[in-house]
Amino acid sequence: MNRIDRSIDKYKQLFGKGIPATHVTDPDLQDILSHFIFGEVFYQGDLDDKERELITLVVLATNQTLPQLKAHVNAALNVGLIPVEIKEAVYQCAPYIGFPKTVNAINEVNEVFKAKGIVLPMESQKTVNEQNRSQKGLATQVEIFGDVIKKMKENAPSNQAHIQEYLSTFCFGDFYTRSGLDLKTRELLTLCIVSALGGAESQVKAHVQGNLNVGNDKERMIDAITHCLPYMGFPRTLNVLTCMNEISPEN
Known part of the structure; x- marks a missing residue:
């Protein structure tokens, strides 16, 4: 099957038309957009x-391209993502893009959910409380980044x-410890979010x-950054690949 036929089949699968x-x-x-x-x-x-739709959702939320985000919420449901996974992906954006943009994105998600009869609010995915959020958050940081985190806190x-x-x-x-998405997925989505921001090479x-x-x-x-390319463009994609090659050089 050539790329034109593939694009028609994939578009129908995602959007139903x-x-x-x-x-x-x-x-x-x-035609250029769809075929690419x-x-x-x-x-x-x-x-x-x-996985591709989760990545698309967080990049569109980061870019605040809300009409396309709304379309991809429908697509995400069409490929089998459950509402909790969609919500958690967008929630994961909050520490990186700020609350106003996250709320804008969540409003689009909620419009789709309401139209489809999905009951809101959904069951809470919180796993921490006021007494342990700092301890569990630090433990998650160390799991992701290692003991360098403790040194950063001590030297601040x-x-x-x-x-x-x-x-x-x-x-x-508050975010990484939530259920609904596993740690590997959250960290991959976070890479896509900070990549789409641009100018965040240290965080990338x-x-x-x-x-x-x-x-x-x-x-x-x-694979994930390639999927971000049509939504964030070549400059940011190439910058991310440069960062990636610096941390993990090609043999």
């Missing part, structure tokens, strides 16, 4: 469609120590190493 509306007004652009994303990128590497200037504490309690305690490098530490090898990361 064969021709997007923009094909009427901008057929050349839509759905005929080539979706078939590059070993990610399954559920006194007027910046609260930022390190927020990383442990808020980013890793840290999360490349973090992914390696939790069992996502370089090929899996390349």
Whole structure:
């Protein structure tokens, strides 16, 4: 099957229809888009469609391309993702893109869920409380990044120590410890989020190493970043690959 036929089949699988509306007004652009994303990128590497849709959701949330995000919430359900997984993927964006953008994205998710009769709110995925969120968050940080985290906290200037504490309690305690997605998936999605931000190369490098530490090898990361390419463009994709090659050089 050639890439054009593949793109038509994949588009129908994801969205339940064969021709997007923009094909009427901008057929050349839509053909290039559809054939590249759905005929080539979706078939590059070993990610399954559920993983690809989770990645798409977090990159679209990061970019705040909300109409496309809403379409891909439907696509995510169509390929078998459950509502909790979709919500948790978008929640995972909050420490990196901020709450206003995350809430914008969640509002789009909720519109789709309500239209499909999915009851809200869903069951809480929280696993920490006020007494242990710092301890469990720090333990998760160490699991991902190693003992360097403890040294970073110890060496932080006194007027910046609260930022390190927020990383442990808020980013890793409140979010990474949640159920609904496993640690390897959260860390892979986080790499995609910080990659899509642009200008976050230090964090990209840290999360490349973090992914390696939790069992996502370089090929899996390349597959994920390749899938991000149509949504974040070549400059950011190439920057991420440079960071990845610095942390994990090619033989």
